[in-house]
Amino acid sequence: MKPKDFDIPGADVAWCPGCGNLSILRSLKTALAELEIQPEDLVFVSGIGQAGKLPHYIRGNVFNGLHGRSLSPATGIKAANPELMVIDVSGDGCMYGEGGNHFMHTIRRNPDITNLVHNNMVYGLTKGQASPTSQREFNTPLQVDGVFLEPFNPLAVAIALDASFVARAFSGDRKQTIEIFKAAIKHKGYALVDIFQPCVTFNKVNTRNWFRKHTYYLEDDHDPENRNLAFQRATETGEYPLGIFYQNPTKSTFEENLSVYGEVKKPLYQRKFDKEKLRTLVETKR
Amino acid sequence: MPVFQIKEDISLVLCGEAGQGIQTVETILAQAVKQSGYNIFSTKEYMSRVRGGQNSTEIRVSSHRVASYVDRIDLLLALSSGAINHLRNRISSDTLIMGDTEHINSVKNDKTGGNIPDSNFIEIPLMETAQEIGGPIFANVIAAGALSCLLNIPKEIFDGLISDMFTRKGSEILEKDLKAGEAGYKIGIRLMESEGNQIQLSLQGQSSVRDELLINGTDAVGLGCLAGECRFISSYPMTPSTPLQNFLASNAHEFELIYEQAEDEIAAINMALGASYAGARSIVATSGSGFALMEEGVGLAGMIETPIVIYIGQRPGPAVGLPTRTSQEDLNLALYSGPGEFPRIIFSPGNLEDAFTLTHKAFDLAEKYQIPVFILSDQYFADCYYNIPSLPLEDVENENYLVKTTPEYKRYLITHDGITPRGIPGYGDGLVIVDSDEHDEEGHITEDLEIRTHMVNKRLIKMEQIRKEAVAPELGGSEDYQSLVIGWGSTYWPIREGVESFNKKYPDQKLGFLHFKQVYPLHQSVAEYLEKAEDVIILENNAQGQLANIIKLETGFEIQEKLLKYNGMPFSVEDVEERIIKFMGIANEGTGGYDETMDAGEVLK
Numbered sequence: 001m002k003p004k005d006f007d008i009p010g011a012d013v014a015w016c017p018g019c020g021n022l023s024i025l026r027s028l029k030t031a032l033a034e035l036e037i038q039p040e041d042l043v044f045v046s047g048i049g050q051a052g053k054l055p056h057y058i059r060g061n062v063f064n065g066l067h068g069r070s071l072s073p074a075t076g077i078k079a080a081n082p083e084l085m086v087i088d089v090s091g092d093g094c095m096y097g098e099g100g101n102h103f104m105h106t107i108r109r110n111p112d113i114t115n116l117v118h119n120n121m122v123y124g125l126t127k128g129q130a131s132p133t134s135q136r137e138f139n140t141p142l143q144v145d146g147v148f149l150e151p152f153n154p155l156a157v158a159i160a161l162d163a164s165f166v167a168r169a170f171s172g173d174r175k176q177t178i179e180i181f182k183a184a185i186k187h188k189g190y191a192l193v194d195i196f197q198p199c200v201t202f203n204k205v206n207t208r209n210w211f212r213k214h215t216y217y218l219e220d221d222h223d224p225e226n227r228n229l230a231f232q233r234a235t236e237t238g239e240y241p242l243g244i245f246y247q248n249p250t251k252s253t254f255e256e257n258l259s260v261y262g263e264v265k266k267p268l269y270q271r272k273f274d275k276e277k278l279r280t281l282v283e284t285k286r
Numbered sequence: 287m288p289v290f291q292i293k294e295d296i297s298l299v300l301c302g303e304a305g306q307g308i309q310t311v312e313t314i315l316a317q318a319v320k321q322s323g324y325n326i327f328s329t330k331e332y333m334s335r336v337r338g339g340q341n342s343t344e345i346r347v348s349s350h351r352v353a354s355y356v357d358r359i360d361l362l363l364a365l366s367s368g369a370i371n372h373l374r375n376r377i378s379s380d381t382l383i384m385g386d387t388e389h390i391n392s393v394k395n396d397k398t399g400g401n402i403p404d405s406n407f408i409e410i411p412l413m414e415t416a417q418e419i420g421g422p423i424f425a426n427v428i429a430a431g432a433l434s435c436l437l438n439i440p441k442e443i444f445d446g447l448i449s450d451m452f453t454r455k456g457s458e459i460l461e462k463d464l465k466a467g468e469a470g471y472k473i474g475i476r477l478m479e480s481e482g483n484q485i486q487l488s489l490q491g492q493s494s495v496r497d498e499l500l501i502n503g504t505d506a507v508g509l510g511c512l513a514g515e516c517r518f519i520s521s522y523p524m525t526p527s528t529p530l531q532n533f534l535a536s537n538a539h540e541f542e543l544i545y546e547q548a549e550d551e552i553a554a555i556n557m558a559l560g561a562s563y564a565g566a567r568s569i570v571a572t573s574g575s576g577f578a579l580m581e582e583g584v585g586l587a588g589m590i591e592t593p594i595v596i597y598i599g600q601r602p603g604p605a606v607g608l609p610t611r612t613s614q615e616d617l618n619l620a621l622y623s624g625p626g627e628f629p630r631i632i633f634s635p636g637n638l639e640d641a642f643t644l645t646h647k648a649f650d651l652a653e654k655y656q657i658p659v660f661i662l663s664d665q666y667f668a669d670c671y672y673n674i675p676s677l678p679l680e681d682v683e684n685e686n687y688l689v690k691t692t693p694e695y696k697r698y699l700i701t702h703d704g705i706t707p708r709g710i711p712g713y714g715d716g717l718v719i720v721d722s723d724e725h726d727e728e729g730h731i732t733e734d735l736e737i738r739t740h741m742v743n744k745r746l747i748k749m750e751q752i753r754k755e756a757v758a759p760e761l762g763g764s765e766d767y768q769s770l771v772i773g774w775g776s777t778y779w780p781i782r783e784g785v786e787s788f789n790k791k792y793p794d795q796k797l798g799f800l801h802f803k804q805v806y807p808l809h810q811s812v813a814e815y816l817e818k819a820e821d822v823i824i825l826e827n828n829a830q831g832q833l834a835n836i837i838k839l840e841t842g843f844e845i846q847e848k849l850l851k852y853n854g855m856p857f858s859v860e861d862v863e864e865r866i867i868k869f870m871g872i873a874n875e876g877t878g879g880y881d882e883t884m885d886a887g888e889v890l891k
Contacts, residue, residue, distance in 0.1 A: 011730075043711050045560070048722070055719075056730050061711035062719040063563055064731070066586050069556040072520075072548070076560025076568075077711070079544055080518060084564065084712050102556075105549035259539050260517075268517040269565025269710060271542050273684050278512050281537070282677055285499045 001036050003029035006059045013057055014050070020171035020197025020208075021050055024118060025057055027174045028087075031181035043086050045074040047099065049125050051091035051118035060087075068098025071106040071115065075254065078111045081267035082255040086113040087185070093123050096132040096152045103154075107161040107190055111254040114184045114191045117154065118171075120199035121206045128202035138205060154194050155234035159227060159246050164189035166230065166246040170215050171197035172208050176242065183244060189253050196240070218243035225249075291486045294349040297358050298433065301342035301373055302365030304335055307426035312343045314430045314447050315437075319347050320500050320673050321447075322439045323491025327352040329670040331855065334525070334609040340372035347437060349490040353637065353672045354779035357858040361436075363429055365412070367392045370402075377402060382485070384408045384432070408477065408485075415469045424466040431470015436478065436487055441471060499674050503667035503776070506638040506677070507597065508533035510645025511569055512541050513682045516595070518561035518568040520546040520554045525609050526665040527571040527599035534569075551576040555583030555594070562592050563720060565688060565710040567649050569595040574603045574616045581623040584658050588628030590720040591698070591706070591745065593652035593659075595645075596620070600664040602854045611854030612666035614775055614827040620660045621806055621836065627742065629749045632660040632806040633757070636667070636778025640803050642677045644757070651755070653687045655748050656708055662805070664827070666856040667776035691716025697729040700740055704747040749807065757804040758811050763789055767798025769870060770819035772845065774802035774833050777825055777857050784862025788870075795870060805833055813841040823847035823869045825857060 006029040015021045032042070044055035048067035055062040061084075065073050074088045095103055095117045106115075121138070123129040130143045132152035139146050158166045165187040169177040177195070184191035196215065198208040218241045223229065230246035255261055260268065298315075300308050312328055319326040327346040333339035344359075346352045357376050364370050364385035370377070370393040377383070383390070383402070387409045394404060410432060416425040427448065434444045448467050452460040477485050501509075508530055511519075519534045521527070535545035544561070548554035551572055558568040572580060577598050587594045598620060602613040620632050631651055635641035641663070648659040691709035695716025699706045709718045719729030724741060726732045763771070763785045773781040778801050785799040800815050802808075816822055816837070824834045824845045831848040838844050849865045851857055 039717060040715060041712065043564075053731065056721075059717065061717050062721065062729065063560060063590075064719075064721040064723065065556060065559070065590075066582055066722055069552065069583075072553040072556030073560025073563065075546075076518065076520065076557035076562075076566075077564040079546070079557075080561040080564035080566035081710075081712055101549050102553050105553065258544055260542050260544055264542070267565065267712065268542070268544075268561070269688065269713065271517065273515045274541075275679065275682060277540060278509070278682070279679055281512070281540070282499065282509060282679065285501050285505065286497055 001033040003033045006032060006039060008057060008059055011057045014053055016201050018200040019050070020120060020199070021054065021118060023171040023174055024116070024177070024195055024197060025054055027171070027177040028116070028181060029058060031178045031185065034178070035182055035185060037085060037185075041083070041085055043077055043084050044089055045070045045077065045086060046089045047094040049091035049094045049123075051089055052094060054089045068094050069102060070094065071099060071102040074113050075106060075109060075111045078113055079255055079258060081269065082112070082261065082265070083267055085185070086111075088113055088115045090115070090117050091124070092117060092119040092121065092131045092133045096154055100132075104157070104161060107158055107163040107192075109254040110164055110190045110251050112188055112190070115193070116181070117192065117194050118197050119154075119194050120197045120203055122199050122203040124199050124202055135206070153234065154192065155245055156231060158192050159231045159234055162227065162248060162251070163192055163246070164248045164251045165191035165244070166234070167191070167193045167244045168240070168242050169193055169195045170211050170242055171195055172211060176217065180244065187247065188249075189251050214238070215240045215242050217241065218245065291488070294489055295352065296347045296487060296489070297356050297360045298345045298347060298363070299342055299359045299361070299373065300345070300363045300365065300429070301340060301369035303338050303368070304333065304341050305337040306365050307423065308341055308343055308365065310451070311426050311430040312345065314444070314451065315345055315433060316500060316671055317447050318434050318439045318444050319345070319437065320498065321443045321496055322437070323493055323495045324348065324437070324489055325351050325495055325673055326500065327354065327670065327672040329355050329666065329856070332610050340366065340368050342369070342373060347489065354783045355666070355670070355856050355858050357860045363433060364389050365425065365429065379403065379406070382406055382408065384410055386410065386412045388413070410473050410477070415473070416466070419466050419469065420462045424462060427463050427466035428470040428473070431467040432473040432477070435471040435474025436485055438487065438489065444471075495673060499676060500671060501638060501674070502669060502671040503638065503641055503663055504529040504533055504669070506635075506641035507645045507661060507663060508537070509677060510642040511649070512537060513642065513646040513679070514595070514649025515567050515684050516569050516649060517543045517566035518558060519543065519571065520548045520557040520561070521571045522548050522551050522554055522576055524573045524576040525599070526601055526668045527573050527576070527597060529668055530571045530597055530599070551579035552583065555580040556586070558594055559583060559587055559590070559592050562594055563590070563710065563718075565713065567593070567653065569597060571597040571599070573599050573601050574607070574619065575605060577616065577619060577623070585624030585626055585628075586722050587658045588624055588626065588630070588745065589722050591656040592720065593656055595648045595652050595659050595661065597661045597663065599668050600662060602852065608854045610665065612664045612776070612827060612856050613852060613854065614662070614664060614777075614832070615852070617662065617805060617828075617832040617836070620662060628745050629655065629657050629752055630660065630806070631657065631752060631804070632662060633803060634662045634775035634805045635803055636773070636775050636801055638672070638674050639677065641667070643681070644803060646682060650685065651752075654685070655705065655752055657748065662775055664776050688713065690714035691718065696727040698725060698727045698741065698744070700727060700744055703751060704744045753807045753810070756807055756809040758809040759815065760801045760803065761798060761815065762801065763799040764796040765798070766796060767819060768796040769821040769823070770798045770800055770816070771866065772800050772802070772822060772824040772833070774805050774826070777827065780857045780859050781825055781862050783859045784866060787859065787863055788866050792870070792872065797866065797870070802833065805836065808837065808840045812837065813843060816841065816843045821847070821869070823849060823866075825849045825851075825862065825865070827856065828852055
């Protein structure tokens with residue numbers, strides 16, 4: 001397959017020229033094409049924000065729901081039909097702000113979904129306010145004295161919750177980003193990829209060059225199954241590591257733990273109604 | 287010394303502290319009564335605590351069908367000192383009070399709370415007997431045994447139920463519980479045979495009752511969910527919706543459905559919508575404040591035209607309100623929930639058969655019209671049990687509204703009736719695209735204002751068909767009525783019993799009762815029913831007359847007389863009859879010591 005198999009001809013893309021989202025979109029199409037995944041088998045789930053629009057620019061089934069809530073329908077979709085490949089695409093405001101509670105509890109559930117979070121450390125769609133990942137002293141029309149809250153550390157939170165796959169990418173390095181995406185999609189269980197990306201319009205601090213200067217890749221001999229080490233690396237600031245921090249291949253998924261898939265693997269919509277069972281249950285109430 | 291002769295309809299009330307095992311007595315007695323061929327109704331009122339407080343259960347045992355709450359207490363079993371004071375307003379000179387010496391004495395000596403004749407009290411050695419058997423925890427089973435004996439329930443039936451309930455706890459406990467039951471029966475026999483406190487209960491059992499169903503409102507809705515092929519429920523525990531969650535979770539294995547306890551109600555409804563989008567019939571169960579958190583999701587269901595059934599067990603609000611009490615306060619909340627304009631249906635079943643049928647129908651209509659459908663229940667209805675002959679299983683059929691998609695599939699193709707055949711991801715060669723933003727026919731985000739207008743029309747035009755299919759209200763009482771009583775939801779049986787009793791006493795009064803089992807949209811016949819009446823009164827468990835306001839909005843008909851009760855308790859049959867008598871302008875002939883002054887939280891407007 002080719003990345004263009006995922007193109008939507010004539011899509012009216014709402015992103016700024018030079019936006020990191022454009023690179024992420026290209027990398028995602030390439031990763032999916034290389035993995036030979038059919039658009040019909042894919043469901044993109046998103047919330048609201050600039051990242052949340054991505055599903056409208058790539059071929060696949062789409063559930064573009066509410067701000068912050070994308071992981072909940074993503075879990076519901078995967079639970080109702082485990083044969084579907086579910087990719088959740090969100091931004092830092094959607095996932096770590098509005099959806100923070102769902103972020104934590106979805107990690108605990110561990111559905112077999114991929115969670116791509118575009119992290120540009122600023123709100124784009126609402127025009128330039130602080131996001132949960134904005135760095136200290138970042139000035140905005142609302143944070144007029146600069147941000148003084150501790151930036152949210154998604155990787156550390158995810159590792160603390162023993163998320164089964166935790167990685168960070170940088171949109172400007174497409175080659176590595178594609179590899180991380182492929183590993184996340186292939187991973188069985190919940191996979192978080194936090195993606196550093198520049199916002200060319202509203203974040204004049206964390207620019208493409210800033211990310212280049214302030215990131216580096218984890219060493220080749222980094223052991224992603226060492227949780228304590230992964231946590232330590234996730235707390236590094238100043239210079240931010242990229243790559244796969246942590247992976248726990250031993251965890252069972254949410255769907256695997258559901259009794260409905262114990263003997264029969266069929267998606268729920270294919271199950272047949274059994275009136276006799278109902279009759280039997282009613283009889284027990286006599 | 288009086289002889290307590292209790293007629294064919296006995297109201298038995300058990301009252302004690304949380305943790306004393308009243309629930310166990312209720313479960314055993316309810317089954318024992320039914321198995322002995324008597325009709326049974328039970329309801330409980332309780333405080334929001336795990337230990338202490340005062341909780342009571344009313345069990346009506348009758349030769350004829352009973353399905354509603356009465357204030358009257360014929361026989362009170364007090365398991366705590368506070369029980370009698372807790373129920374003081376419902377105790378009359380005809381109430382027989384049984385309890386431990388200690389509890390009885392504390393009330394006898396306290397003359398501040400009214401004057402119950404000493405002869406109404408019967409002391410029974412519950413605690414002493416319990417201690418002999420193995421400790422105070424056996425007091426509840428002794429009490430159950432004593433009552434069971436007084437009700438002439440064959441001991442084999444009682445012992446069978448004790449075995450069913452306690453076998454899993456091990457032979458030692460079972461043996462002691464059987465012993466406790468035996469001791470209870472001995473107490474009962476002593477009471478019936480003693481000269482001083484002779485109790486005679488006369489009931490006519492019917493063998494047909496033995497084979498009837500004994501279920502509560504929650505069971506009826508739960509069975510309706512299974513009949514409607516519910517495959518997914520995600521919810522957050524909240525009284526009084528938790529029993530439905532328990533019901534579905536406990537049937538998840540057998541009926542191939544998923545129960546997931548969500549981290550909050552927001553996640554619950556969004557998860558359910560995801561499952562529904564992927565083809566699983568889905569429900570969420572909650573109560574007022576929890577539903578308030580779901581409102582954004584209701585709007586999402588409306589926008590993406592994805593089916594969902596929403597069960598709201600109502601309780602008094604605002605906010606946390608009275609967690610364990612009953613109300614009908616969330617009709618407005620359900621009706622106006624969610625931003626924007628989109629179709630919805632709201633059912634309000636008032637009897638067990640309707641709860642089953644309408645829940646099944648809710649799943650069908652949610653799929654057919656791709657909309658949210660509400661079931662409004664409440665604490666009273668969810669928790670009350672009574673026997674019914676059967677449920678209409680033969681009528682249960684489920685239509686499949688899903689289509690296999692083709693590459694050209696458009697999720698929001700404009701059609702004449704607004705309904706686009708619904709595809710789901712993974713079934714067919716097409717793509718299924720849904721968006722909470724305004725979208726085009728394919729489902730992609732758009733800000734084209736012309737498409738916007740078409741899409742609003744597409745969604746709302748479904749209301750035309752939905753209105754045509756609305757469930758008609760049920761007319762009871764006098765068919766050629768001059769005056770009409772209106773009710774909805776759980777007040778069905780108390781009003782019906784009150785109206786029937788009134789009509790028996792005043793046959794020339796021509797009083798009708800119109801019950802709404804669908805409160806939105808209203809059936810077309812409603813205006814006609816109302817205009818035919820000379821006088822109309824509505825009874826609602828809220829402070830503003832929410833259904834009356836919807837009726838005015840929908841039909842223009844203004845109901846002048848509103849009887850509103852919002853203290854957290856359901857309407858009793860006496861409440862209803864008393865108020866009807868006033869409403870009809872008939873001089874009160876006395877209703878057995880019922881207080882003339884109005885209860886708190888009760889207003890006749």
